Amino acid sequence: MTGPAEDTKSQLTLLSSKLLHQHQAVEAALNRHVFVWKEIEEKSQKRSSGISKTSRSHIVQVSEIVGIHKVEDEDHTKSKWDQKKTLQFSQLFPNAFTVFYVKRTKNHRWRCNEATFSCSSAELCEQWIQVTREQLSLLTNRPKRLLVYINPFGGKRRGKRIYEEKVAPVFQQAGISADVIVTERANHARDHLTTEANLQQYDGVVCVGGDGMFSEILHGLVARTQNDNKVDQNRPDAELKPCMLRIGIIPAGSTDCICFATVGTNDPVTSALHIIIGDSQPMDVCSVHHNDVFLRYSVSLLGYGFYGDVLADSEKKRWLGPARYDLSGVKAFLCHNYYKGTVSFLPAEDNLGHPRDKLQCRFGCSICQHKQSSKDKLRETADEETAAEVSSSSWKVICGKFIAINAANMSCACPRSPKGLSPSAHLADGTADLILVRKCSRLDFFRHLLRHTNTDDQFDHSFVEVHRVRKFHFEPLDPQPLLLENQSELPKKPGFCPLGSAQTTCIPSAAHSSWNCDGEILHHAAIQVSVHRQLIRLFARGIEEQQQRV
Numbered sequence: 001m002t003g004p005a006e007d008t009k010s011q012l013t014l015l016s017s018k019l020l021h022q023h024q025a026v027e028a029a030l031n032r033h034v035f036v037w038k039e040i041e042e043k044s045q046k047r048s049s050g051i052s053k054t055s056r057s058h059i060v061q062v063s064e065i066v067g068i069h070k071v072e073d074e075d076h077t078k079s080k081w082d083q084k085k086t087l088q089f090s091q092l093f094p095n096a097f098t099v100f101y102v103k104r105t106k107n108h109r110w111r112c113n114e115a116t117f118s119c120s121s122a123e124l125c126e127q128w129i130q131v132t133r134e135q136l137s138l139l140t141n142r143p144k145r146l147l148v149y150i151n152p153f154g155g156k157r158r159g160k161r162i163y164e165e166k167v168a169p170v171f172q173q174a175g176i177s178a179d180v181i182v183t184e185r186a187n188h189a190r191d192h193l194t195t196e197a198n199l200q201q202y203d204g205v206v207c208v209g210g211d212g213m214f215s216e217i218l219h220g221l222v223a224r225t226q227n228d229n230k231v232d233q234n235r236p237d238a239e240l241k242p243c244m245l246r247i248g249i250i251p252a253g254s255t256d257c258i259c260f261a262t263v264g265t266n267d268p269v270t271s272a273l274h275i276i277i278g279d280s281q282p283m284d285v286c287s288v289h290h291n292d293v294f295l296r297y298s299v300s301l302l303g304y305g306f307y308g309d310v311l312a313d314s315e316k317k318r319w320l321g322p323a324r325y326d327l328s329g330v331k332a333f334l335c336h337n338y339y340k341g342t343v344s345f346l347p348a349e350d351n352l353g354h355p356r357d358k359l360q361c362r363f364g365c366s367i368c369q370h371k372q373s374s375k376d377k378l379r380e381t382a383d384e385e386t387a388a389e390v391s392s393s394s395w396k397v398i399c400g401k402f403i404a405i406n407a408a409n410m411s412c413a414c415p416r417s418p419k420g421l422s423p424s425a426h427l428a429d430g431t432a433d434l435i436l437v438r439k440c441s442r443l444d445f446f447r448h449l450l451r452h453t454n455t456d457d458q459f460d461h462s463f464v465e466v467h468r469v470r471k472f473h474f475e476p477l478d479p480q481p482l483l484l485e486n487q488s489e490l491p492k493k494p495g496f497c498p499l500g501s502a503q504t505t506c507i508p509s510a511a512h513s514s515w516n517c518d519g520e521i522l523h524h525a526a527i528q529v530s531v532h533r534q535l536i537r538l539f540a541r542g543i544e545e546q547q548q549r550v
């Protein structure tokens, strides 16, 4: 908190002078928080026109300045054409500097804007650059050195190009140095982070790829942190140590749900700018165990049934790129499998809201800032038997036939479904939204799916229920494959689903489905899941409520 004296200090003008901007005289000023410039009206102009126009002023937050540079003859980050223009400019106005800053555009996209100012002397130009850089150096949340992993095969295989053409130039403008590793195999990044990387020299880790690549970084960093702190990941009740390094995501994958749900868009330049200004978004992580053996962590979707089947089928179609999910989605929809099982869960406290309360997690979300009380903690650490004594609202058990069981630890918003699987799920509240879709007709399931793409409530169906939970377990019931509808019409080849007929049936490839854990297949159907509140931090800020324009 800043007191009144501190407030006055922060508003003190550090530098103020008349400069030239786009052939127009401006009064520019810098204090600890903002850089402002205002067009100066020529007196003679005012008199002759007889109208006093309000002069335009521009305000840039210091926290959103990317960098400041002297206009030099040579700038290798620019194209040949831009270099030529810069050369001409610097000959006309020798003492000029350019400020690079964040500009908000449509749909949560950010761009790096620039404004050039020429000064009356070389000394003044140097002074502007030096004082502004001093202010930027006071912003200690900004990373200086990053470790970057690029998956060259993610999404449309554009990761390397996206990094080199869109991200590296802005990192350079911001004075960030990056050590880049292009991965050579799956789990290369995870293994390097877990055992090899010298993490002390970095202020953050960046992944260029999709949700699968993010998952590698997550597993590497969390495992490394637990190993360093002697925490046993195999214990489902272990209190995991939070990771110190923040993670940045440059989206270059197929779904990009983690980036989309934490930034509001899947745009590489926007992500790079959130990294540069040092944003920080805490995030919950689910740990998944099978019989006291650690399986994986998840931050977005843990899906059994429909999304598990989509993923298992899509793995065979990787060559199709992002379209594999649509094809496998249609196939799983037509197969229309359901699975028997028992779900038990520990509901979250009422003060953490409800999946249907329409309170979406946004920048500065108050639900995510809510501190857990000691009573809540006690209730959470108690097991199923003793929990009943601690609180009346303890573990609940539901048996049934499910088309899908989805645990959304965050909204899971992505370009396919801009509001996500659970539009009101929170990024950092210590809970996940558990969505149970019971056996229903194909038409009803289609209606439910369709509502993920429009504004209708996907939970407003008799066969769907949703709970906000801190932990849950799943136990599959039936060891035999479940066959739907006309058994007589079964195709001979297992796993083959004839397309185009609503009456056709499909043999599930197994009695059980598999779990889709952030895009990775889990081979155990019986799992125990706990949400670990704010275990990691991203270079993001959550989705901004209103578009502010500079």
Ligand SMILES: CCCCCCCCCCCCC/C=C/[C@@H](O)[C@H](COP(=O)(O)O)NC(=O)CCCCCCCCCCCCCCC
Residues within 6 Å of the ligand: 210, 211, 212, 213, 253, 254, 255, 256, 257, 300, 301, 307, 310, 311, 325, 326, 329, 330, 333, 412, 414, 416, 417, 420, 421, 446, 449, 450, 452, 453, 516, 517, 518, 519, 520
């Ligand atoms: C009728 C249209 C229905 C559209 C329903 C869309 C719901 C989409 C929800 C997506 C949640 C995504 C959660 C994130 C998962 C990712 O971690 C994970 C890995 O991502 P990566 O490859 O980038 O590493 N991605 C996925 O598992 C992909 C899930 C995508 C599922 C797409 C399903 C499409 C269903 C189409 C059914 C169409 C029925 C049409 C009948 C004629």
Ligand SMILES: Nc1ncnc2c1ncn2[C@@H]1O[C@H](COP(=O)(O)OP(=O)(O)O)[C@@H](O)[C@H]1O
Residues within 6 Å of the ligand: 150, 151, 152, 153, 154, 155, 156, 182, 183, 184, 185, 186, 187, 188, 208, 209, 210, 211, 212, 213, 214, 216, 252, 253, 254, 255, 256, 322, 519
């Ligand atoms: N060099 C590599 N070769 C093959 N697979 C890789 C490589 N680097 C990462 N992977 C793996 O590729 C998978 C998909 O990566 P991801 O970046 O999420 O793309 P997509 O969104 O298209 O699935 C992940 O499981 C990751 O572990």
Ligand SMILES: [Ca+2]
Residues within 6 Å of the ligand: 284, 408, 409, 410, 425, 426, 427, 428, 429, 430, 431, 432
């Ligand atoms: Ca959550």
